[in-house]
Amino acid sequence: DAKTTQPPSMDCAEGRAANLPCNHSTISGNEYVYWYRQIHSQGPQYIIHGLKNNETNEMASLIITEDRKSSTLILPHATLRDTAVYYCIVRVANRDDKIIFGKGTRLHILP
Amino acid sequence: DGGITQSPKYLFRKEGQNVTLSCEQNLNHDAMYWYRQDPGQGLRLIYYSQIVNDFQKGDIAEGYSVSREKKESFPLTVTSAQKNPTAFYLCASLGRLQNEQFFGPGTRLTVL
Numbered sequence: 001d002a003k004t005t006q007p008p009s010m011d012c013a014e015g016r017a018a019n020l021p022c023n024h025s026t027i028s029g030n031e032y033v034y035w036y037r038q039i040h041s042q043g044p045q046y047i048i049h050g051l052k053n054n055e056t057n058e059m060a061s062l063i064i065t066e067d068r069k070s071s072t073l074i075l076p077h078a079t080l081r082d083t084a085v086y087y088c089i090v091r092v093a094n095r096d097d098k099i100i101f102g103k104g105t106r107l108h109i110l111p
Numbered sequence: 112d113g114g115i116t117q118s119p120k121y122l123f124r125k126e127g128q129n130v131t132l133s134c135e136q137n138l139n140h141d142a143m144y145w146y147r148q149d150p151g152q153g154l155r156l157i158y159y160s161q162i163v164n165d166f167q168k169g170d171i172a173e174g175y176s177v178s179r180e181k182k183e184s185f186p187l188t189v190t191s192a193q194k195n196p197t198a199f200y201l202c203a204s205l206g207r208l209q210n211e212q213f214f215g216p217g218t219r220l221t222v223l
Binding site: 002032034036041042043044045046049085087093094097098099100101102103104 | 115142144146152153154155156159161167169170199201203205209210211212213214215216217219
């Protein structure tokens with residue numbers, strides 16, 4: 001079973017910041033939080049990952065709470081191309097064992 | 112270009128027939144994965160392999176079989192024992208020291 005819970009869907013206006021939450025209350029000390037997104041009928045694409053510090057790259061920012069039980073993916077200026085399903089998963093980095101995805105959040109960007 | 116290829120993109124089979132889905136990667140990754148996705152649902156893990164000649168069952172392995180004879184290839188066979196085989200199938204790979212799991216474009220299987 002997935003170790004994360006996410007809202008099934010969210011809406012965001014184009015040009016605004018999209019904030020996607022994820023709960024992972026049973027995360028272990030050596031597990032990282034990863035985010036992927038899946039545009040319709042394509043394979044998922046990696047976005048970002050982090051352990052406990054906030055992370056930022058050219059696609060998004062990741063904010064992890066101090067207790068590490070939840071996190072938020074931030075798309076700073078959402079565009080229509082950001083319409084996708086976003087998956088939050090937890091796993092140990094640099095390990096290639098079982099990787100489980102949950103149901104994700106379907107993000108709708110409204111024009 | 113390095114990446115993962117899955118073929119074909121669309122596949123149709125009659126009920127009761129076994130069918131094999133191809134997955135090839137040239138990323139030199141040790142681990143490979145098969146997921147199934149149903150409409151409006153998330154990804155469910157079928158099988159994964161961490162090394163050649165070894166593989167483990169995921170959460171929904173019943174009715175499926177795999178082989179890993181070469182590092183580059185991880186074919187998935189959907190057998191007649193799989194009750195609801197119509198779905199979108201995704202293959203992925205992961206390097207041992209990498210963080211990013213790479214996905215193929217997927218194969219949409221329809222059983223008539």
